[in-house]
Amino acid sequence: QVCTQVPYRCYSTPGVGQVQVDMNSETGVATVRLNRPPVNSLNLDVLTELGIALEKLDADRTCRAMVLASAVPGIFSAGLDILEMYQSTPERCVAFWRALQDAWLGLYGSRLVTMAAIEGHSPAGGCLLAMSCDYRVMADGKFQIGLNETRLGIVAPFWFEDVMLNTIGHRETEKALQLGAMYSAQQALSIGLVDKVVPLAEVMPTVQGELKNWLQIPDAARVITKTSMRKQVLDRLRSQKEKDAQFFADFIGRDSVQRSLGAYIASLQKRKS
Numbered sequence: 678q679v680c681t682q683v684p685y686r687c688y689s690t691p692g693v694g695q696v697q698v699d700m701n702s703e704t705g706v707a708t709v710r711l712n713r714p715p716v717n718s719l720n721l722d723v724l725t726e727l728g729i730a731l732e733k734l735d736a737d738r739t740c741r742a743m744v745l746a747s748a749v750p751g752i753f754s755a756g757l758d759i760l761e762m763y764q765s766t767p768e769r770c771v772a773f774w775r776a777l778q779d780a781w782l783g784l785y786g787s788r789l790v791t792m793a794a795i796e797g798h799s800p801a802g803g804c805l806l807a808m809s810c811d812y813r814v815m816a817d818g819k820f821q822i823g824l825n826e827t828r829l830g831i832v833a834p835f836w837f838e839d840v841m842l843n844t845i846g847h848r849e850t851e852k853a854l855q856l857g858a859m860y861s862a863q864q865a866l867s868i869g870l871v872d873k874v875v876p877l878a879e880v881m882p883t884v885q886g887e888l889k890n891w892l893q894i895p896d897a898a899r900v901i902t903k904t905s906m907r908k909q910v911l912d913r914l915r916s917q918k919e920k921d922a923q924f925f926a927d928f929i930g931r932d933s934v935q936r937s938l939g940a941y942i943a944s945l946q947k948r949k950s
């Protein structure tokens with residue numbers, strides 16, 4: 678049970694919030710859990726909640742680190758909620774995209790040490806969230822991670838691409854994005870998409886252990902270094918947020934894209950029958 682004892686502080690109501698934040702003020706480490714069953718798909722509400730949670734943690738001077746995880750077994754996040762992109766309105770698409778931009782700017786630009794505890798599948802937007810952290814630990818086994826957008830007939834936006842480039846380099850990104858490749862944890866480890874692979878039960882303890890190393894570094898020096906490494910990519914989106922949101926709404930509204938998304942949704946449903 679979370680949030681029942683001192684020194685834990687909750688920023689969300691347990692069992693209600695779709696983004697649960699437990700702040701341990703003794704260690705300075707917050708755990709942020711996505712909680713939108715069945716697959717933590719990222720809709721407008723979740724992204725807005727996530728953006729707000731990240732902003733609050735960044736402003737909390739007692740907080741030094743954040744672990745991004747899931748409250749839903751078997752899933753880190755299934756990525757963007759496809760239903761936000763299918764048969765939606767241009768206005769809703771723009772609002773949805775702005776919420777994604779803000780959540781991502783908050784995560785990639787966070788002053789905190791950020792670690793992803795990947796205890797389940799992590800396609801597309803889920804992979805973006807994981808890649809945007811400073812360090813990734815993934816559970817071994819059947820779970821997969823990657824930017825699979827082309828398989829849906831859509832295209833990973835330039836800032837998804839930038840983050841992947843910064844994580845695994847040009848050649849691997851080129852293959853990964855064109856193929857919409859999904860990787861097992863071991864494959865992801867071999868190309869540097871994740872930093873460590875351990876059995877499921879050891880993901881959280883491994884993250885906690887790794888955090889100790891990162892928290893030994895003085896915050897100011899680490900933050901200046903992180904900012905210097907990430908500024909260019911952050912500024913590229915910051916300088917064209919509205920254009921990017923409009924471009925997304927136009928692109929997603931195309932008939933051909935809507936047909937592809939419709940077919941993909943049908944294929945997801947067919948898998949189950």
Ligand SMILES: CCCCC/C=C\C/C=C\C/C=C/C(=O)SCCNC(=O)CCNC(=O)[C@H](O)C(C)(C)COP(=O)(O)OP(=O)(O)OC[C@H]1O[C@@H](n2cnc3c(N)ncnc32)[C@H](O)[C@@H]1OP(=O)(O)O
Binds near residue numbers: 801945
């Ligand atoms: C140059 C121009 C560039 C401009 C930019 C324009 C466009 C790009 C835009 C956006 C980038 C997109 C990013 C994304 O994140 S797209 C989302 C991609 N995600 C996926 O493909 C994941 C699909 N899901 C799965 O593969 C599986 O569900 C799973 C995650 C492996 C889990 O499998 P499991 O067997 O555990 O669950 P189910 O498959 O039974 O799913 C349960 C339930 O959830 C529904 N669902 C799954 N994923 C999503 C999702 N992402 N969004 C909405 N709904 C989802 C699934 O259909 C089931 O629903 P049901 O009603 O049948 O119970």
